[in-house]
Amino acid sequence: MSSVELHVHNPVEDLLRQDRIPTIWCPGCGIGTTVNSFAHALLGLGIDLKKTSIVSGIGCSGRVSGYMNLDSFHTTHGRAIPFATGLKLANPELNVIVYSGDGDLTSIGGNHLIHAARRNIDLMVVCVNNMIYAMTGGQAAATTPGTSMSTTTPYGAFEPELNMPQLVDAAGACFVARWTAFHVKQLERTMAKALNKKGFRFIEVLSPCPTYYQRKNNLGDALAAMVDYKKRSKIKNGCNTWETALLPGGDIIVGEFVDREREDYLTLMRRQLGSNYTEFPPQAEEEAERCCSEC
């Protein structure tokens, strides 16, 4: 029998660094699912991928930047947002997306999350929330719900969990949403909407972690997590963010919670500086040293 080309080109492939596949993610992990939604959102909008950068911190979700065929920055633990801030301010033409995990963005990087939202830096932040430190082997996170088991809470957690949408809403984010890895189409639409908006945009996505969170808590496999997300999710667009806390066994409030207009950092800066700001085209000499027509 002659060989048959079974491979059907998936348009998302062009957005991935094929030479880095397979990923490090475990079977059943939801991070790849969120990346699929993200890639579709990017492709659907037809935005300039050459001008699009992706920045991650450390952790399972921190690896997203390295799989995307964009300008990829895999920074230090918790510091994706300040790196992205520098990138955006020094070249405002760039679309800068921060893609990282709950531990990275809300715990070690929590201060940066607050201040980027306050400044309304023009960044889109995707936070994949698997409710645990998975890369390091299943330790409790600031997002670990209720009395969950983890390797550092062997008798059950007892710290209250963080409600991310409420935090970034209070800090001033102009767009706040939450979906789960089950809501692939809704997530894609929300990501597309956020990509088109200016200012600090924040999307939380709940993701199964069958290897650590679910196994430690006898919550079954990835499919069980999807069934659970489907069963417990309640779509409440425009919901007050103080009502979106993720309580064990309780409703998972999803949707687009905040969509407000606020001038972003650079717009405010230019207005405040007025005539004290001078546009500054580079020196001719510097231009001449560029290598090719693409530069």
Added chain:
Amino acid sequence: MHADPRCVLTGTHFINGDAACCEGALAAGARFAAGYPITPSTEIVERFAARAPKVGGLFIQMEDELASSIALQGMVWAGQKSFTVTSGPGYSLMMEHIGFAAITETPCVFVDVQRGGPSTGLPTLPAQGDMMQARFGSHGDYLTIALCPNSPQECFDLTIKAFNLAEKFRVPVMFMMDECVGHMTEKVVIPAADQIEVQPRRHASKPPSEFKLFEPGPDLVPEMAHAGEGYKVYVTGLTHDKRGYPLMNPQSQRELVTRLFDKIRRAADELTIIEAEGLDDADVVVVSYGITSRVAQRAIQMARDKGLKVGKLRLICVWPFPEKVIRDLAPKVKALVVPELNMGQVVLEVERCASGQCRVISVPHPGGTVHKPAEILAAIERGAR
């Protein structure tokens, strides 16, 4: 290439070292900076915040030093020259990102206006206690460059040098000022822009399809491409291959770390930046750097007035340490006297390189003020016996 005249405040000024450092950064081509207020360094970014917008740049005051030390690297990967400015406690917080700049070969400048420590220590008083931190502060193995100015004029001149070396070798350069030099006001002559040499970014000379982000050039330094140029750069703090892709095994670790060392080691001659005087017939040589070198100058004069043969060796570039200079000097002298505003840091390097061939006399000082010339003179006299 030369400095951009739009950024250079050509003329004769009466300004302090912090202000001169700011002007040096602007002349070197930095139009972006990120920082967090901390005495006695803040004047640098205060001035930069006023000056940068006039030349299309900006200063962003970040929420802490962790943020400012990585935001500046985002600015560099966006194609700009950038720096941050801090002092002791803030410098400690920046250590992780000095390592990130080292492994990602991000050209940038960290200015540390040293004050007394440990911890909060002496916020308004001088010390030179961060010298070993500048060399070994971040975890893991890397080499970097550290310059020590001893006057406001040098704060200007050497800041430009710091940016140029950062670009040439693609390393974070430590600019090790101290409270005295930062707050000292003296004459600073800023030359015309066409008299100021500026090292431009070593930008990719190949198109994206042929370019590898971490492929070393003949001098082991790779060329750089920025975000938004179509190169699809991959920058990671993990040990990586020539494409920048994570590759974590003993061989890739050996290749990368060895190259990070060798690109500096091979340039030892170029990076031997010293000021020497009267070494040829000296019985005793005073080895100093930064503000201490000015006190040492007085002590040397006092010793010469007493008829002693004393030489001066000022380390302008402390890291990499000028090993050869000390190795050559040690057999020819009775003693090397090393005063510094710490309990004995750079003296350890002097001892290592002298290898017992002469006496090495440490003149430690915990900081808070400078040495008295008499303290250094006493050590010189001891060495000459």
